[in-house]
Amino acid sequence: MLTIPRELYDKVVEHARKDHPDEACGVLAGPAGSDRPERFIPMQNAERSPTFYRFDSMEQFRVWRDMDDRDEEPVVIYHSHTATEAYPSRTDISYASEPNAHYVLVSTRDERDAEFRSFRITGGEVSEEPVQVI
Amino acid sequence: MAIEVRIPTILRSYTGGAKLVQGSGSTLSELIADLDSQHGGLRGRLVDDGGTLRRFVNVYLNDEDVRFLGGLETPVKDGDTVTVLPAVAGGAAVAG
Numbered sequence: 001m002l003t004i005p006r007e008l009y010d011k012v013v014e015h016a017r018k019d020h021p022d023e024a025c026g027v028l029a030g031p032a033g034s035d036r037p038e039r040f041i042p043m044q045n046a047e048r049s050p051t052f053y054r055f056d057s058m059e060q061f062r063v064w065r066d067m068d069d070r071d072e073e074p075v076v077i078y079h080s081h082t083a084t085e086a087y088p089s090r091t092d093i094s095y096a097s098e099p100n101a102h103y104v105l106v107s108t109r110d111e112r113d114a115e116f117r118s119f120r121i122t123g124g125e126v127s128e129e130p131v132q133v134i
Numbered sequence: 135m136a137i138e139v140r141i142p143t144i145l146r147s148y149t150g151g152a153k154l155v156q157g158s159g160s161t162l163s164e165l166i167a168d169l170d171s172q173h174g175g176l177r178g179r180l181v182d183d184g185g186t187l188r189r190f191v192n193v194y195l196n197d198e199d200v201r202f203l204g205g206l207e208t209p210v211k212d213g214d215t216v217t218v219l220p221a222v223a224g225g226a227a228v229a230g
Contacts, residue, residue: 047225049225049227051225051226051227052223052224052225052226052227053223053224053225055222055223057201057221060219061192061194061197061199061217064219065217077222079225081225083226084226088224089226089227091223091224091225091226092224094224095190095220095221095222095223097142097144097190097220097222098143098144098222100143
């Protein structure tokens with residue numbers, strides 16, 4: 001299960017809305033081993049695309065080093081789908097490479113009602129998990 | 135002195151859980167070959183059959199992405215730090 005503070009949940013949805021129709025992406029960092037997202041880090045989508053996202057490699061380097069210095073890890077890696085459901089695509093699955101992360105997908109295809117779902121993706125297997133907003 | 139290499143979580147199964155390993159070589163390619171001799175299988179996760187860096191990984195020499203330097207032929211030397219990170223990417227499109 002993903003347990004996420006309301007404030008962070010809202011920020012992720014807001015970021016996805018703001019970048020629509022392009023896909024938005026980012027990280028929620030938290031203390032290593034805590035499984036607790038605490039810090040909102042919106043990332044640039046280097047692809048600026050409605051169907052693909054990629055963290056800018058240099059921005060990712062700085063953010064990952066910063067997390068390392070703070071003894072944090074990427075608890076959540078999020079991105080949006082802007083015309084399809086909030087479910088990992090084949091591309092998402094093939095790239096998923098943080099076995100400890102919750103992969104959050106937000107769909108902004110409905111402009112009033114954002115779909116927010118969380119998944120574990122390990123070894124090409126996807127399993128959905130409940131999201132508890134606190 | 136040696137070259138320090140930072141290994142991401144997903145590849146630590148090759149390094150016995152170690153986050154930091156050391157290797158030697160005069161180019162990134164030689165360094166990766168040396169790492170592979172110590173941690174068998176690591177090279178295959180970084181380099182594809184065609185001998186180029188896999189698109190699923192980012193490799194940095196000190197503070198620079200090696201794709202903006204000389205790729206696998208980038209010169210390296212003792213005291214350098216090499217960082218490996220998984221590329222974070224995906225999206226609604228089907229992989230091309």
